[in-house]
Amino acid sequence: MMQATPLHHELARAARALWLAEATPPGTPVTEAALAARLCVSRTPLRAALRLLEEAGITRREGRATLLADPTRDLPEETTRDPAETLAAEMVRAHGEGALQDPLREADLMRHFAQPRGVVARALGQLAKLGMVARNPAQGWHFAPGLTSAEDRAAAQRFRLVLEPAALLEPGYRLDAGFARAMRAGHEAVLARPWRDQHAVAFFEMNAAFHAGLAAGSGNRFFVDAVEAQNRLRALRNADWRFGEERAHASCREHLRVLDALEAGSPPRAAALLVEHLVSAGI
Structure with a gap:
């Protein structure tokens, strides 16, 4: 069986949080298509997330159907973490401590954190989705007002x-x-x-x-x-x-x-x- 990736764990957590927030009752059918649409992802990575949810007892199988069982249960601990997610947290902490100054350039971040360009680009993308950084009109990025100080x-x-x-x-x-x-x-x-x-x-x-x-x-x-x-x-x-x-x-x-x-x-x-x-x- 394919090992669960950070994306699979993230999708499982997002599904669990959605059911908790909406007070979805146990016994509610869980369909791949509907959940994929809610989480804005394709069905392929979602299948692995659903396996994690079933293993944790958050969902259960009944014949060919998947039903919500108990969304208050914990998910299994994630053994690996996306390095971009770790880097994003490190960037926020470094900025709050004054170790990172605007403008942020990918080459400078690669040197500062000893990370490849792909990881740096993904970390910046994650921060941009949260509204914590934004692209400059010319080049580089800058931190937006957030929780960095x-x-x-x-x-x-x-x-x-x-x-x-x-x-x-x-x-x-x-x-x-x-x-x-x-x-x-x-x-x-x-x-x-x-x-x-x-x-x-x-x-x-x-x-x-x-x-x-x-x-x-x-x-x-x-x-x-x-x-x-x-x-x-x-x-x-x-x-x-x-x-x-x-x-x-x-x-x-x-x-x-x-x-x-x-x-x-x-x-x-x-x-x-x-x-x-x-x-x-x-x-």
């Missing part, structure tokens, strides 16, 4: 403190019951098991899905788009971060308290708890 991160946290609690106070806010059940099960599973650093990626994905799902309850696409943009920036910033058991478990308990308040019909209380969580968690 302490000032940027503080500004982003202030923005989230305004944005995310406000989504819970939108008229007619409605928490999706399926989403709430899936999130509660996922968070309780984290609290019930010993923490390992390899859980960090899956934990961040659940964290991002939680915040996106809260925003989705507002029914306001502008809140949803803004929260998802912040999630993309946080994903890159946290690419090589290790949460640690204390912070991961504290975040779980804080998230569960927000869910409790929403399920009790008190969005104002939930918004206040979300503010407390964002302050304690930082960016």
Whole structure:
């Protein structure tokens, strides 16, 4: 059997995050064609991603059909990582530390990081998709405002403190019951098991899905788009971060308290708890 590549792991994580965010119920049919269209990929790499999902117990086979089983389960640890993804995180860190200055030229980056041109080009492409770098009109690239400095991160946290609690106070806010059940099960599973650093990626994905799902309850696409943009920036910033058991478990308990308040019909209380969580968690 072909070894899973970083792309296969990325697609498996994206599918899992999609099901969590949309509170897709267990037993829902999973079709290659529909999922490939949602993830904007061809069906060939998706098949390998679906094998990873089945091995993890996130999906299951029933005859010739594939059904969603339990999206709160963890995916297997990725044994290899795309060097471009690693380089992208290193570039962001180096820029934040002042070791990289604009303009960014591929030849200079190749020398600085001792990486071939193809890896450098892919890393720049990944950062461009996140809106963190952009091409210069003449030559080279430049970093766009993002989360590359302490000032940027503080500004982003202030923005989230305004944005995310406000989504819970939108008229007619409605928490999706399926989403709430899936999130509660996922968070309780984290609290019930010993923490390992390899859980960090899956934990961040659940964290991002939680915040996106809260925003989705507002029914306001502008809140949803803004929260998802912040999630993309946080994903890159946290690419090589290790949460640690204390912070991961504290975040779980804080998230569960927000869910409790929403399920009790008190969005104002939930918004206040979300503010407390964002302050304690930082960016």
